[in-house]
Amino acid sequence: MSFKIEYERFVNRTPNSCKLFEENKLFTPCGVHSNYRVHDPYPLFIRRARGSRIWDVDGNEYIDFNMAFGALVSGHSHPLLVEELKKAIEEGTIFGHESHESVKLAKILCQRFNLEMVRFNSTGMEVTMYSIRLARAYTGRNKIMKFEGCYHGSNDNLLVSVKPHLSKAGHMKYPIPVPATPGLIPEISKYTVVAQFNDIESVDKLFQKHGDDIAGVILEPVAMNMGVIEPDLEFLRMLRKLCDEYNSVLIFDEVKTCGKWFGGVEERYGVKPDLKTLGKAIGGGIPLSALGGRREIMELFGPGKVSHAGTFNANPLSIKAGIVTLEKILTREAISNAARLGERLAKGYRDIVVDYRIDAIVSSIGVSGAILYTSQPQVRNYRELLKCDFGKWFGYFISMLNRGIIPAATGPDEQWTISVQHTPEDVEKHLEAFKEVAPIIKKVEQPIGVVEAV
Numbered sequence: 001m002s003f004k005i006e007y008e009r010f011v012n013r014t015p016n017s018c019k020l021f022e023e024n025k026l027f028t029p030c031g032v033h034s035n036y037r038v039h040d041p042y043p044l045f046i047r048r049a050r051g052s053r054i055w056d057v058d059g060n061e062y063i064d065f066n067m068a069f070g071a072l073v074s075g076h077s078h079p080l081l082v083e084e085l086k087k088a089i090e091e092g093t094i095f096g097h098e099s100h101e102s103v104k105l106a107k108i109l110c111q112r113f114n115l116e117m118v119r120f121n122s123t124g125m126e127v128t129m130y131s132i133r134l135a136r137a138y139t140g141r142n143k144i145m146k147f148e149g150c151y152h153g154s155n156d157n158l159l160v161s162v163k164p165h166l167s168k169a170g171h172m173k174y175p176i177p178v179p180a181t182p183g184l185i186p187e188i189s190k191y192t193v194v195a196q197f198n199d200i201e202s203v204d205k206l207f208q209k210h211g212d213d214i215a216g217v218i219l220e221p222v223a224m225n226m227g228v229i230e231p232d233l234e235f236l237r238m239l240r241k242l243c244d245e246y247n248s249v250l251i252f253d254e255v256k257t258c259g260k261w262f263g264g265v266e267e268r269y270g271v272k273p274d275l276k277t278l279g280k281a282i283g284g285g286i287p288l289s290a291l292g293g294r295r296e297i298m299e300l301f302g303p304g305k306v307s308h309a310g311t312f313n314a315n316p317l318s319i320k321a322g323i324v325t326l327e328k329i330l331t332r333e334a335i336s337n338a339a340r341l342g343e344r345l346a347k348g349y350r351d352i353v354v355d356y357r358i359d360a361i362v363s364s365i366g367v368s369g370a371i372l373y374t375s376q377p378q379v380r381n382y383r384e385l386l387k388c389d390f391g392k393w394f395g396y397f398i399s400m401l402n403r404g405i406i407p408a409a410t411g412p413d414e415q416w417t418i419s420v421q422h423t424p425e426d427v428e429k430h431l432e433a434f435k436e437v438a439p440i441i442k443k444v445e446q447p448i449g450v451v452e453a454v
């Protein structure tokens with residue numbers, strides 16, 4: 001079966017999504033409320049979700065491995081969360097004062113992620129923005145080092161070299177900072193130093209050149225906006241060493257990774273940053289993010305000092321969701337069980353890729369993994385990611401949807417997430433669908449639609 005047939009099949013299965021998309025475009029730019037949700041020919045419109053399942057407006061049922069771009073390691077509407085939130089909503093949705101339980105959640109987060117202090121927000125974008133502000137205030141410097149291909153939310157400070165076009169990106173080791181969107185002031189690029197992920201030499205040389213001006217270095221310690229790219233341990237250690245040498249603040253953006261292991265990246269790799277940003281999974285599906293780290297830096301927040309504010313910060317519903325999620329749902333055991341399913345899924349993919357002689361790499365870490373269509377032996381940074389076949393990825397994505405599997409988050413640079421509510425049967429069904437789709441992917445030559453969004 002050719003991909004053209006799969007494409008038509010998708011359109012035939014989803015007329016109501018198409019209709020809503022067309023209608024939405026009249027009122028909403030591009031018909032979506034986040035650029036990342038756009039894909040060809042149109043995104044699915046969803047009616048409801050529960051556990052590992054999600055249903056679109058045409059009544060199609062899917063096993064969901066997108067899990068809201070990794071925000072739902074708890075799975076959809078976890079019963080414990082539903083029960084506790086029903087009770088919580090009766091007691092008030094927002095107070096305009098501190099919620100009595102914010103203390104409890106602050107303690108849980110500090111213990112679990114080895115933080116001395118923490119402040120809450122709602123989204124990942126906010127906490128990465130605040131982390132940069134703190135780094136600048138703490139050091140009295142302006143420049144921020146980030147890595148090509150890393151995404152830290154849609155905040156102006158960090159919308160540089162997220163998915164730059166190769167023609168503009170300059171030398172692989174010393175990339176040119178490329179604004180990721182119109183509407184940024186040019187100074188943003190001037191104050192951003194862009195390095196190559198997993199490349200110690202690139203970072204070292206840039207520190208030699210800009211070191212005394214670098215307020216902070218921010219990275220996704222496991223690059224999860226480039227599929228799943230693990231850092232070399234030496235790379236993380238070297239970043240720590242250079243930040244110490246140059247008195248720069250090291251920031252791990254753990255908005256995605258904080259849900260991948262019980263204690264996040266530090267527990268897995270043993271490298272401690274000065275600040276960590278947490279988001280997505282910690283709220284179990286309710287907006288909750290946190291910025292935490294060294295007391296000396298965090299204590300800069302305060303009236304008359306560094307600004308940090310937000311009407312919805314630490315509202316009682318988010319706080320309750322955080323407590324239930326971290327205490328009762330994302331326990332060490334539950335995450336380990338989900339990670340075992342993740343390993344089974346990745347192994348199944350690897351076997352199928354070999355059986356069908358598909359040029360692809362399957363990378364995985366615990367609950368998340370990704371398939372990149374490429375003949376390269378490995379993908380360790382953005383430049384290597386760009387050599388992957390995004391057309392094949394798109395063919396795979398649509399063909400899997402037709403078989404009732406949302407295989408991963410939308411985008412060839414995204415990944416799948418296994419939640420604590422997925423079952424071994426869900427994983428086997430995913431693999432059965434991939435086995436059917438494998439021969440189709442081989443035939444996809446031209447990108448019919450690619451996902452491109454910031």
Ligand SMILES: Cc1ncc(COP(=O)(O)O)c(C=O)c1O
Pocket residue numbers: 069122123124125126128151152153154220224225253254255256279280
């Ligand atoms: C690593 C990382 N940081 C920050 C963000 C921004 O989070 P949010 O979408 O909640 O603003 C994202 C979102 O995908 C992310 O992947």
